[in-house]
Amino acid sequence: MKHFLIFGVLLTVISCAPEYDLDYSESGCDCKEELYYSYGDEKVFLDSLFLNDHLLVGFSEQAQGEEILDAVNETGMFHATGKGDIFRSGQEGKADLLLVQTLTPKTCTQLKEIIEELQSNPAVAFSNLTFKGTFCIGDDCSDVMLYTDEFTVKVKDENDLSDLQSVAQETNTKIKEQHKLMPDVYVLSADKTSKGNSLQMSNYFQETGKFVYAEPNFIETCFNRDSEKPLPDKE
Numbered sequence: 001m002k003h004f005l006i007f008g009v010l011l012t013v014i015s016c017a018p019e020y021d022l023d024y025s026e027s028g029c030d031c032k033e034e035l036y037y038s039y040g041d042e043k044v045f046l047d048s049l050f051l052n053d054h055l056l057v058g059f060s061e062q063a064q065g066e067e068i069l070d071a072v073n074e075t076g077m078f079h080a081t082g083k084g085d086i087f088r089s090g091q092e093g094k095a096d097l098l099l100v101q102t103l104t105p106k107t108c109t110q111l112k113e114i115i116e117e118l119q120s121n122p123a124v125a126f127s128n129l130t131f132k133g134t135f136c137i138g139d140d141c142s143d144v145m146l147y148t149d150e151f152t153v154k155v156k157d158e159n160d161l162s163d164l165q166s167v168a169q170e171t172n173t174k175i176k177e178q179h180k181l182m183p184d185v186y187v188l189s190a191d192k193t194s195k196g197n198s199l200q201m202s203n204y205f206q207e208t209g210k211f212v213y214a215e216p217n218f219i220e221t222c223f224n225r226d227s228e229k230p231l232p233d234k235e
Contacts, residue, residue, distance in 0.1 A: 028052045028107035035108075035129070037199060037216050038206040049131035049145065052105040055115065056128045056146050058095035058191075063123035071123045072100050077114060079103065095125055095149060119192040125149065126191045128199070135220040142220035149189040150176070151202035154212040158184040163210040171195045171204060187217070 029035070029050035036043045059068050068086055072078055078100040086096050106114070108129070115127040126149045133142030155164050164186060168175050172194045179185035190201040198216055205214035 028105060028110075031108040031112070034200070036203070038203055038214065040213070046131050049134065050108060051130045051132060051144065052107065052111070053102045054130040054144065055100055055102070055111060055118070056130055056148065057098045057100055057118060057124060058126045058128075058149055059097070059123055060125045061095065063096065067123050068096055068098065071118065071121045072098055075114075075117065077102055097148065099130070099144065099146070124192070126197060128197050133220045133222070143222040144220070146219045146221070147197075147199050147216045148219065149191055149198050150187055150217045151190065151198040151205075151214060152179075152185060152187055152217055153202075153205050153214045154182075154185045156184075156210070156212055163208075167205055167208060167210065171201055173201050184212070 029047045029052070032045060032047040035046040035050065037046070038044075057072060059071070063071070065083060065086075069081055069083065072081055079102075081098055081100060085098060087098075102111075102114070111129060115129075118124050118127045128147055131145040133145050135142040135145075153164060155161060164175065167173075168188060171190070174189045174191075176187045176189050179187065188201070188205075190196065190198045194201060196204065202214045202216045205211055
């Protein structure tokens with residue numbers, strides 16, 4: 001399920017046509033078999049959209065201001081971020097987010113190692129890979145496609161949540177809310193304590209065969225690279 005949103009001053013309006021120089025076969029995507037989501041019985045692979053220099057970082061509800069920025073800037077691995085780069089949904093129970101850019105391109109394996117380092121910080125709830133945007137209206141295209149901590153599951157019987165509760169407990173994922181218009185659809189979340197990120201967990205739920213479908217909640221938007229500045233050299 002995709003959502004098309006624009007966040008704060010970090011992101012521009014959807015009028016930035018993507019400019020990618022690397023062919024995907026040279027982008028450093030060495031984890032193709034992990035990068036897919038289920039669409040019915042079909043696996044949709046995302047390796048051709050892999051971004052080798054961006055990560056999405058989500059923070060705990062307790063993390064504030066400087067703690068959020070320090071969790072990223074003090075690693076020395078990313079372009080500098082400021083308070084204006086923190087974007088949030090404005091809804092209770094939603095994490096503050098940062099879309100960060102590495103100083104140099106990385107392979108998928110290297111980005112996963114960086115994710116592990118980020119997630120060792122108590123302020124960080126999760127961190128995920130990112131992909132090239134796919135949504136266009138005329139010549140205006142989204143720049144980046146993200147997946148946060150959330151994924152969507154449709155149960156087979158809206159009056160029986162036993163499978164949903166059981167698999168959520170097994171995977172240490174959280175049932176967050178029931179869809180307001182579709183009573184058989186639920187939003188779940190996966191953080192660093194879960195058995196995998198939200199993309200992996202949506203696939204796991206789907207592959208159990210216990211649900212009508214399970215899908216990651218993709219967000220497509222634009223990222224204003226012109227505002228980025230590298231971190232100063234450390235003394």
